[in-house]
Amino acid sequence: MTExxxxxxxxxxxQRFRRFLSxxxxxxxxxxxxxxxxxxxxxxxxxxxxxRPVEVDWIGWRNYTRIVENSEFWPIIWNTFVxxxxxxxxxxxxxxxxxxxxxxxFRGRALAxxxxxxxxxxxxxxxxxxxxxxxxxxxxxxxxxxLESIGLPQVNWLAQYAMVSxxxxxxxxxxxxxxxxxxxxxxxxxxxxxEAAGLDGANGWKLFRYIILPHLxxxxxIALLMEVLFILNIFGQIFVMTSGGPGIRSTNLPFEIYxxxxxxxxxxxxxxxxVLAVIFANIIMLFFLRIxxxxxxxxxxx
Amino acid sequence: xxxxxxxxxxxxxxxxxxxxxxxxxxxxVLSSFKRAEEGLTPNLFFTPTLANWQGALLGSxxxxxxxxxxxxxxxxxxxxxxxxxxAAYAMAFYPTKRTDSSMLWxxxxxxxxxxxxxxxxxxxFRDLDLLDTHLGMIIVYTGMNVPLVIWxxxxxxLEVPFEIIEAARMDGxxxxxxxxxxxLPLIVPGLAATALLCFIFAWNEFFFAFNxxxxxxxxxxVYISSFKTDEGFFWAQLSAASTATILPVLIAGWVAQxxxxxxxxxxxxx
Numbered sequence: 001m002t003e004x005x006x007x008x009x010x011x012x013x014x015q016r017f018r019r020f021l022s023x024x025x026x027x028x029x030x031x032x033x034x035x036x037x038x039x040x041x042x043x044x045x046x047x048x049x050x051x052r053p054v055e056v057d058w059i060g061w062r063n064y065t066r067i068v069e070n071s072e073f074w075p076i077i078w079n080t081f082v083x084x085x086x087x088x089x090x091x092x093x094x095x096x097x098x099x100x101x102x103x104x105x106f107r108g109r110a111l112a113x114x115x116x117x118x119x120x121x122x123x124x125x126x127x128x129x130x131x132x133x134x135x136x137x138x139x140x141x142x143x144x145x146x147l148e149s150i151g152l153p154q155v156n157w158l159a160q161y162a163m164v165s166x167x168x169x170x171x172x173x174x175x176x177x178x179x180x181x182x183x184x185x186x187x188x189x190x191x192x193x194x195e196a197a198g199l200d201g202a203n204g205w206k207l208f209r210y211i212i213l214p215h216l217x218x219x220x221x222i223a224l225l226m227e228v229l230f231i232l233n234i235f236g237q238i239f240v241m242t243s244g245g246p247g248i249r250s251t252n253l254p255f256e257i258y259x260x261x262x263x264x265x266x267x268x269x270x271x272x273x274x275v276l277a278v279i280f281a282n283i284i285m286l287f288f289l290r291i292x293x294x295x296x297x298x299x300x301x302x
Numbered sequence: 303x304x305x306x307x308x309x310x311x312x313x314x315x316x317x318x319x320x321x322x323x324x325x326x327x328x329x330x331v332l333s334s335f336k337r338a339e340e341g342l343t344p345n346l347f348f349t350p351t352l353a354n355w356q357g358a359l360l361g362s363x364x365x366x367x368x369x370x371x372x373x374x375x376x377x378x379x380x381x382x383x384x385x386x387x388x389a390a391y392a393m394a395f396y397p398t399k400r401t402d403s404s405m406l407w408x409x410x411x412x413x414x415x416x417x418x419x420x421x422x423x424x425x426x427f428r429d430l431d432l433l434d435t436h437l438g439m440i441i442v443y444t445g446m447n448v449p450l451v452i453w454x455x456x457x458x459x460l461e462v463p464f465e466i467i468e469a470a471r472m473d474g475x476x477x478x479x480x481x482x483x484x485x486l487p488l489i490v491p492g493l494a495a496t497a498l499l500c501f502i503f504a505w506n507e508f509f510f511a512f513n514x515x516x517x518x519x520x521x522x523x524v525y526i527s528s529f530k531t532d533e534g535f536f537w538a539q540l541s542a543a544s545t546a547t548i549l550p551v552l553i554a555g556w557v558a559q560x561x562x563x564x565x566x567x568x569x570x571x572x
Binding site: 014015017018019020021022024025026028029032033034036037039040043098101102104106107108109111112113114115116117118119120121122123124125126128129130131132133134135142172175177180181183184185219222223226229232233235236239240241243253254257258261262267270271273274275277278280281282285288289292 | 316319323327386388389391392406409425502506509513523526537548552555570
């Protein structure tokens, strides 16, 4: 064997070993995510309630049909939808506004930016406790204090406007997320493009509509789709603020699954519900991945 | 109105709005220094007291929950890095035809709704005696953060100039030397940001913690949520506990501001 083929074969061995470095990690990921999901699928076709652990048998699609036929199913889907869409719209408007305001050099910008990202860093459960007690409380909340001081009647926010309260709280928390991504997008816009458009006589609105918005398109898509994927999983805020009530007026899919699994102990029904949630999330994820593939990477020079 | 006045006005509005957004947090911190009976009153001027902090941190189980949070968060972040970095290395420097689809699959596991696996996870943990254990929570949070580590660290590794690595390989460096002396020093800032994000996500997590622990391994998120029914006059003390709970993450987030976007979008936006 000549010198060169020998080193080649050992190089091939090195390459194979180094490529193999991802195998343990990917195996771990399969064990902690795919195997539980396979179990969820399996349970979803069985009849298993932890209250009566004896009789377990195959019942086909019955868990799924029971879920869809339940009179609470569509209201819960609707709540989940309303929560996601409302938060997306509110955070988009506010996030865009803040991103545009922050995309100008001025003294105090670092401070403004630091203050603005803070809501996103607060533990969601603390956010819920904070909004519930400080802002929304019927007796001592600041919102009612403000209403009273201008002579308006007080509102029992969490009872009368449960969903609106949750939407406001979650929007406060997620506005910084949208703002940060749009700000990254704005900062990747070449100055020369803006200057050229300015010289052509484009004013504020035209600049925004025909230069900034098209440039931001993929940033907006990524921000909003990712946001939806996370908002679909909102649980802590609802648990703390409203417990899904009054009635089921603020119950979303995760909260319903929690109730079925851990308050009714209906393992199979909850598993089937979980499978539905995964299907919903996957539909949104497909759009997300398509954008990512078209876009490859949106790199911004800092 | 001339351009300069308009700019000054916009700056003032920006600062004002950012103070409004921050106000609930500010108010909570303020309340933690008020006397218990004025906890929820909207007054700005008061004699500050440390009694709430003392009561919240020392006169309760706070420290135990803090210990759980620190242990679970710290170890899960460490293990996620130990598992994620080698995988990121392999996928950055030795890509195959399937690497792109593997990366997308990795991302999809991060976006899997927790409710999709909570029931089997609970049953499996019950059968393996992992319910309410630190080990169980570390496994869950490691699984939650590994995809983030792979995506972020790989994107940082792809920025390392390949010529440097090629030249070193010509000189016959070992894998360990290559990683230790060439790759890691160049991605240290990115690695630090990745660790901070794992820390933030694990620290703030509630859903898994709430359903998979009862008391022994419960983190602070579960502890705070237990006050959801308490009214009014506990607020001052709860403010102190809440402020202490969010402070580490607030600081971590402020420090990692620049890399926050990369982390939040799994490296899709840099």
